[in-house]
Amino acid sequence: MRAITARIHWQPTLQAGLTLLLCGTVIVALAQSFHAARWIRADAPVMTGFTLGLLCGWALAHTRWSGWIAGGYSVIVSLITASQALGGVVQLRGMLEAPGFWQAVDLLSLRAVAFYFRANGWFSAALNRQRVEDTGFFIFLAAVLAWNASVWLIWWVQRRKSALAGLLPGGLLLAVNIHLSQQNAVLLLLFLLCAVLLLARTALLTRYEDWDGRSVDYPYDLGLGWGITAFSLAVAIGLIAWGAGLVGTPRAWRAMSNWLEEVRQQTSQTAERLFPNVNPPPPREDLARVSAETPNLSQIGAPLPLGKTTIMTVSLSDPPPPPPGAADVPGIQPPVHYWRSQIFSAYTGRGWEPVLTAAADAANQPQPPPGRYTLEQHFIILAQHSDTLYAASQPVSASEGVQFVSAETVNSLLVRGDVDEYDVISYTPQINAAELREAGTLYPFEVTAVYLQLPASLPDRVGQLAERIISGAGSPYDQALRIQNYLRENLTYDLTVDQAPENSDVVDDFLFATQSGFCSHFASAMVVMLRTQGIPARVASGYAMGSYDFERSEYRVPADAAHAWVEVYFPTYGWIEFEPTAAVGTIHYPEVVPGNTLPQPVSQPKVWEGNWIWALAAGGIILLAVGVLLVLRQWLAWGGQTSTLSGQSADFYRRVRRTLGWLGLKAPAAITPQEFLRQQRATLQDAPRLNAALQVVTALHEQAVYSPRPPGVVELRSAWRAWQNSWRDCGRLAWKQITNKHAPK
Numbered sequence: 001m002r003a004i005t006a007r008i009h010w011q012p013t014l015q016a017g018l019t020l021l022l023c024g025t026v027i028v029a030l031a032q033s034f035h036a037a038r039w040i041r042a043d044a045p046v047m048t049g050f051t052l053g054l055l056c057g058w059a060l061a062h063t064r065w066s067g068w069i070a071g072g073y074s075v076i077v078s079l080i081t082a083s084q085a086l087g088g089v090v091q092l093r094g095m096l097e098a099p100g101f102w103q104a105v106d107l108l109s110l111r112a113v114a115f116y117f118r119a120n121g122w123f124s125a126a127l128n129r130q131r132v133e134d135t136g137f138f139i140f141l142a143a144v145l146a147w148n149a150s151v152w153l154i155w156w157v158q159r160r161k162s163a164l165a166g167l168l169p170g171g172l173l174l175a176v177n178i179h180l181s182q183q184n185a186v187l188l189l190l191f192l193l194c195a196v197l198l199l200a201r202t203a204l205l206t207r208y209e210d211w212d213g214r215s216v217d218y219p220y221d222l223g224l225g226w227g228i229t230a231f232s233l234a235v236a237i238g239l240i241a242w243g244a245g246l247v248g249t250p251r252a253w254r255a256m257s258n259w260l261e262e263v264r265q266q267t268s269q270t271a272e273r274l275f276p277n278v279n280p281p282p283p284r285e286d287l288a289r290v291s292a293e294t295p296n297l298s299q300i301g302a303p304l305p306l307g308k309t310t311i312m313t314v315s316l317s318d319p320p321p322p323p324p325g326a327a328d329v330p331g332i333q334p335p336v337h338y339w340r341s342q343i344f345s346a347y348t349g350r351g352w353e354p355v356l357t358a359a360a361d362a363a364n365q366p367q368p369p370p371g372r373y374t375l376e377q378h379f380i381i382l383a384q385h386s387d388t389l390y391a392a393s394q395p396v397s398a399s400e401g402v403q404f405v406s407a408e409t410v411n412s413l414l415v416r417g418d419v420d421e422y423d424v425i426s427y428t429p430q431i432n433a434a435e436l437r438e439a440g441t442l443y444p445f446e447v448t449a450v451y452l453q454l455p456a457s458l459p460d461r462v463g464q465l466a467e468r469i470i471s472g473a474g475s476p477y478d479q480a481l482r483i484q485n486y487l488r489e490n491l492t493y494d495l496t497v498d499q500a501p502e503n504s505d506v507v508d509d510f511l512f513a514t515q516s517g518f519c520s521h522f523a524s525a526m527v528v529m530l531r532t533q534g535i536p537a538r539v540a541s542g543y544a545m546g547s548y549d550f551e552r553s554e555y556r557v558p559a560d561a562a563h564a565w566v567e568v569y570f571p572t573y574g575w576i577e578f579e580p581t582a583a584v585g586t587i588h589y590p591e592v593v594p595g596n597t598l599p600q601p602v603s604q605p606k607v608w609e610g611n612w613i614w615a616l617a618a619g620g621i622i623l624l625a626v627g628v629l630l631v632l633r634q635w636l637a638w639g640g641q642t643s644t645l646s647g648q649s650a651d652f653y654r655r656v657r658r659t660l661g662w663l664g665l666k667a668p669a670a671i672t673p674q675e676f677l678r679q680q681r682a683t684l685q686d687a688p689r690l691n692a693a694l695q696v697v698t699a700l701h702e703q704a705v706y707s708p709r710p711p712g713v714v715e716l717r718s719a720w721r722a723w724q725n726s727w728r729d730c731g732r733l734a735w736k737q738i739t740n741k742h743a744p745k
Contacts, residue, residue: 019201020058022194023157026167027054027150029191030174034142037181040498045085045139049146052081056147057154070155078147082140087115088490088515110468111490117461118512134513135501149173161206163198171195292385294541295564297344297352300506300520301499307559311383311543312390314339314555317376321548336587337375337428338565338577339390339557341542343407343414347528349455349505352539360406360413363396371431371573377424383559389415390542391424394574399423412575429576433589436477439570443536447569451536454528459508463532476535480568483529484580491525492516493583522581523564536569540577544584646704649711649719653701656694656723663730664737673698687729693722 031050035043056077060070084090089111096104122137149170156166174191177183290309296302318335344352368374375392389402394413398404401419406412415424469486470479494516500509507528510521523539530537541564546557563584567575579586653673660666665683667676677698684691700719703711 019158019198022198022201023154024054025194026153026170026191026198027051029187029194030149030170031146033174033177033181033183033187034146036183036187037177039142039181040135040139043139043142045082045143046146048085049078049082049143050150053078053147053150054154057151058158060151061155061158067155070151074148074151075144078144078151081147082143083115083119085143086136086140086515087111087118089115091490106471110465110486113468114465114490114512117465121461121512134504134509135498136513145173157198157202161202163195163202167195167198290383290559292381292383292388293559294341294543294562295520297342297354297520297524297539297541297564299351299499300524301497301517302520304495304518304520305559305562309383309559310556311559311561312339312379312381312557313549313552314380314546314557315378315553316555317374320550320553323550335428335430336577336579336585337392337545338540338563339379339392339543339545340540341388341390341414342540343412343567344539344541345407345450346453347455347458347507347524347531349457349507350500351506352524355407355412355450355538357405357407357414360404362398362404363394363413365396365427368427369572369574371429371435372427373430375426375428377426378421379424380421382420385420387416387418389417389419389422391415392426393428393577395424395426397425429573429589431573431576431589433477433591436570436573436576436589437475439475439477439572441476441534442571443569444571447536451538451569452531452534454531455505457505458528458532459505462505462508462511462528465511466529466532469529470533476568477570479533479535480526480530480537480578483526484566484578484586487522487526487580488582488586490515491522491582493518493522493581497521519564519581519584523566526566526578526580530566530568538567538569538575539564540567541565644710646710649700649704649716652716652719652723653697653704656697659730660694663733665733673701684729687726687733689722690726690729690733693719693726696722 027050031047034046034050053074056074060074063070065073089108091107091111118134118136121134122132122140125132153166153170156162160166171191174188178185178188290307290311292311293305295304316337343355345355346353372394377392379390381389391398391414395404395415396413398415399419399422402415402417402422402424404413405416407414415422466483470482473479473482491510492515495518497514497517500506500514504513506521507525510517510525527537527539541562543557544561544563546555546561548554549556563581566578566580568578570576576589577587657676660680665680667679671679677694680694681691684694696719700711700715703709703715
C-alpha cells in the first residue's frame with residue numbers, strides 16, 4: 001500500500017517544488033538587487049540571510065506552529081545566524097585542526113570575545129547617540145531583515161495561501177532599493193512576473209482545495225491552462241509597466257539616441273571591413289615603463305599595486321627550488337626571502353610613519369652573527385624607480401653605486417641608489433624555534449624606545465584580545481606565533497575591502513568590524529597586538545619573493561608581489577620575519593636545524609575571490625534543498641496520512657485521464673467519467689489491458705465521489721495493478737499517436 005500511495009502523490013510533490021521555485025526566484029531578485037546596489041562590499045552575510053531564510057520559511061510552513069511561535073523562532077534564529085556570519089564564532093575546520101579539545105574551546109572563546117567587543121561597540125555608540133562607524137551593524141541588520149523577509153514570503157504563500165500578503169514586504173524592499181540605487185527595472189520586472197504567477201497559483205490551489213472538500217468534479221487540465229494564462233498576463237503587465245516608464249519621458253529619447261549611436265558604430269565597423277584601403281587608426285603610443293610601487297602604509301587600506309608586469313629579477317646564492325612536480329627534498333629547499341625597501345615605526349591609528357634614516361657605512365661584520373647565514377643577491381630592476389633599492393633581511397655590503405641608510409637601530413640598514421643593476425650581501429635568518437624561545441626579553445633601549453610606540457587613541461579591546469590570544473604562551477616567540485596564526489585562521493584575505501571609516505582605528509576596525517583585508521591590514525594588526533604585550537615589532541614593506549624562472553635561474557618579481565610583512569626583535573638574533581597574511585605562505589622555523597637546513601615555506605592556503613561565489617553557493621543550496629524537500633515529502637507521503645482513500649482514488653483517476661489525454665484520448669472538460677469510457681471504447685478495442693484498467697479506475701472514482709461507502713485499500717491496490725499492467729498498451733498507443741502525426745496527408 002505504501003508503494004501505491006507514494007506513486008499517487010507525485011503531483012502534490014511537483015506542485016510544492018514549483019511553488020518553491022517561484023518563491024526562490026523572488027528571493028534571488030531581491031538578493032541580486034541588494035548585491036548590485038553595492039551598499040557594502042562584504043554582503044555575503046546578507047546573501048546567506050536570503051538563502052537560509054527561504055529554507056527556514058519552508059520548514060516552518062510545514063510545521064503545526066502558530067504564526068506567532070513561528071515568527072519568534074525565525075527572529076531568534078536569524079539573530080544567531082547573522083552573528084555567526086559576521087563574527088565567525090564557530091569554525092569547524094579550525095576546531096577540528098586544533099591539537100586538543102581545550103585548545104578548540106579556547107579558540108571558540110577567542111572568537112566569541114572578539115564578536116562581543118564588536119557588538120558592544122555598536123550598542124555603546126547607539127546608546128550614546130554617536131555614529132556607528134562599523135559597517136558591520138548595517139550588515140547585521142540587513143542580514144536579519146533578509147532572513148525574515150524570506151520567511152514571511154514562504155509562510156504566507158505556502159501556509160496561508162495568500163501570495164499578496166507575502167509579496168508586499170519584499171516588493172516594497174525591492175522598489176525602495178532600486179529607487180535609491182538607481183538600478184534598471186529588470187529585476188523589478190522579474191519580481192512582478194513571479195508575483196503574478198504566485199498570485200494565480202495560490203488562487204488555483206485554493207480553488208482545488210475547496211472543490212475537493214465539496215467533492216466537486218473539475219477539469220483535469222485546468223492547471224495548465226491557468227498557468228499559461230497567468231504567465232501571459234504577467235508578461236503583458238511587465239511590458240506595460242516597462243513601456244509606461246519610457247513613453248513621453250526624456251528617457252525614451254535617450255534610449256532612442258543610444259540605439260542610433262550603436263547603429264552608427266556598427267555601420268562604421270562594417271565599412272572598415274568592406275573597404276580595406278581605409279587607413280586604420282594610428283597605433284597607440286608606447287606606454288611608459290611601469291613604476292616600482294610598494295604598499296602605501298601611510299594610509300592602511302590604500303589599494304595595492306596590481307598586474308603581472310615584471311618589476312625586477314633576482315639571482316641568489318641559494319640553491320634553486322625543486323622543479324614543478326618534483327618531490328620536496330629536505331635539506332636543499334631554499335628559504336623564503338622578502339625584498340625589503342622600507343621600515344615603519346610609528347603607528348598613527350590610520351597608518352604608519354616610516355622610520356627615520358641617516359646615511360651609514362656598510363656593516364663591519366666579517367662573519368654572520370648567530371642564527372644567520374650569508375646570502376648573495378644580484379638585482380636587475382626593470383621598472384622605473386626612485387633611489388629606493390631592495391635587499392633581503394640584514395644587508396651588510398653592496399656593489400658600487402649603492403649607499404646604506406641606518407633605520408634608528410643597529411642591524412637595520414636599508415639600501416638606496418640610482419642604479420638599475422647591483423649586488424648585495426645580506427645576513428639572513430637560519431635559526432630554529434628553540435633558539436628563538438631561549439632568546440629572552442632583554443631588549444635594548446633603542447629598540448623599545450621606537451618599536452613599542454602606540455597611539456593613546458588605540459581602543460583597549462585590541463590589547464585585551466591580544467592578551468587572550470597569547471594566554472598560556474611562555475616565550476615571545478610562542479606569543480608571536482599565537483597572534484600570527486590567529487590572524488591567518490580567523491580573518492579573510494580580500495583585496496576589495498573599503499578603507500576604515502574616518503575617526504576610527506584601522507587595526508581595531510580590521511579585527512572587530514570588517515575582519516577582512518590584505519597584507520597591510522594583517523601586518524599592522526600583528527605588530528600593534530605584539531606591541532600591546534611589550535614585544536618590539538615593526539612593519540616592513542617591499543616585494544615578496546616572486547616565482548623562479550628555471551631557464552634563466554632567477555626569480556621574477558611581478559608588480560602584484562608588492563607586500564608588507566612583520567619583523568619581530570629577538571635579543572642576540574635581531575629582527576626575524578613573520579607572515580600573518582592569510583593568502584601568503586608562512587615561514588616555518590623548525591624545532592631543530594639538522595646540518596644546513598634553512599627555513600622552509602609551507603603550503604599556501606587558497607583564497608576565494610570574486611563577487612559571484614555567493615550566488616553559486618546560494619544556487620547550489622537551493623537546488624539541494626529542493627531535492628531534499630521533494631524526497632522528504634515523497635517519503636512522508638508513503639504513510640498515506642496526507643489524504644483519505646477517497647481523495648487518493650479521485651487523484652488517481654485524474655492522473656489516468658491526464659495521461660490518456662497526452663496519448664491522444666482527449667474529451668471535453670464537461671464530459672462525465674462514464675461518457676468518457678463509452679466514447680473511448682472503440683479506440684481501446686486493440687488495447688484490452690488499457691480498456692480494463694480504465695473501467696476499474698472509473699468505477700473506483702465513481703465510488704469515491706458518489707458512493708457513501710468509500711473505497712478500501714484492496715480496491716485501490718487492484719486499480720493500481722490494473723493500470724500498471726497496461727503500460728504496453730499505453731506504449732503502443734503513444735507510438736500510434738506519433739506515427740499518425742508524421743504520416744503524409
